[in-house]
Amino acid sequence: MKDVKLTITLNEKVSKDIFLMKLEGDVSEVKNCGEFINITLPPHYLRRPISVSNFGPGYIEILYKVLGQGTKEMSLMTAGQSLKCLVGLGNGFNLRTDIKPTLIAGGIGVAPFFAVLKYYNEKGIKPQMIYGARSKDDLVLLDKLAEMSDLHLCTDDGSCGVKGTVLDLIKEENLSVDYYYACGPYRMLENLAKSYPNGEVSLEARMGCGFGACMGCSIKTTKGPKRVCKEGPVFAASEVEF
Ligand SMILES: Cc1cc2nc3c(=O)[nH]c(=O)nc-3n(C[C@H](O)[C@H](O)[C@H](O)COP(=O)(O)OP(=O)(O)OC[C@H]3O[C@@H](n4cnc5c(N)ncnc54)[C@H](O)[C@@H]3O)c2cc1C
Numbered sequence: 001m002k003d004v005k006l007t008i009t010l011n012e013k014v015s016k017d018i019f020l021m022k023l024e025g026d027v028s029e030v031k032n033c034g035e036f037i038n039i040t041l042p043p044h045y046l047r048r049p050i051s052v053s054n055f056g057p058g059y060i061e062i063l064y065k066v067l068g069q070g071t072k073e074m075s076l077m078t079a080g081q082s083l084k085c086l087v088g089l090g091n092g093f094n095l096r097t098d099i100k101p102t103l104i105a106g107g108i109g110v111a112p113f114f115a116v117l118k119y120y121n122e123k124g125i126k127p128q129m130i131y132g133a134r135s136k137d138d139l140v141l142l143d144k145l146a147e148m149s150d151l152h153l154c155t156d157d158g159s160c161g162v163k164g165t166v167l168d169l170i171k172e173e174n175l176s177v178d179y180y181y182a183c184g185p186y187r188m189l190e191n192l193a194k195s196y197p198n199g200e201v202s203l204e205a206r207m208g209c210g211f212g213a214c215m216g217c218s219i220k221t222t223k224g225p226k227r228v229c230k231e232g233p234v235f236a237a238s239e240v241e242f
């Protein structure tokens with residue numbers, strides 16, 4: 001973990017309420033796909049945890065949805081401004097190459113998968129990707145995702161892809177899911193884990209410190225309480241007691 005000041009070099013609106021931000025600086029502590037950063041937004045006391053969407057030498061990208069005051073303030077920032085961030089937080093996905101990977105994203109849960117896709121593509125693997133959202137307008141960066149994955153879409157209202165949930169899509173298109181990596185709403189992850197225990201889920205929790213000191217983000221697992229910020233945010237699907 002490192003406390004760094006990063007410079008915004010891009011803050012682009014990619015849907016009505018989702019932004020892609022590129023931050024440059026010392027991100028040498030960011031090592032694994034699925035990690036997160038924790039952003040200081042004065043005068044707010046608590047930092048805002050956001051997944052690393054993509055990373056490379058000297059930069060990270062984050063994809064964030066405007067939800068409350070903090071993310072609204074982020075959306076108004078421009079290139080050249082800086083953000084104080086704790087980087088190198090959380091454990092990330094255990095990206096396996098001995099299985100056919102399936103990535104499952106719900107809504108803004110698509111964020112961490114750009115780095116995951118880059119990882120697999122560099123190994124010559126094009127993962128199967130299942131991406132669901134409320135409506136067509138909530139699905140973002142589809143051209144990029146289609147280039148990098150075998151992409152299957154669904155929406156709650158049927159405005160794009162299969163009408164229904166990611167589980168409905170798996171059944172309707174008869175997709176095989178050997179081993180998956182999932183990020184999205186709690187209920188989606190719970191239903192997935194119950195039907196398909198063979199995978200990993202990235203969880204969210206309200207966080208105090210964000211680095212393992214306050215126990216504020218503990219969840220129940222089959223191996224006892226675990227902290228989303230430290231042992232997580234990625235857990236074996238079979239391990240989480242939803
Ligand atoms: C590990 C992790 C990764 C995340 N990755 C992303 C991401 O890539 N993109 C994205 O858009 N969002 C992500 N979130 C959710 C993001 O943290 C919240 O949307 C954001 O903190 C809201 O801040 P706000 O000030 O706009 O909202 P407010 O509601 O004003 O926030 C008030 C407080 O509640 C906390 N809070 C609110 N919603 C959440 C939430 N869902 N999870 C955790 N804390 C919350 C805030 O951090 C803040 O401390 C992630 C959350 C976690 C825990």
Ligand code: FES
Binds near residue numbers: 214215
């Ligand atoms: S937020 Fe403090 S231990 Fe996780």
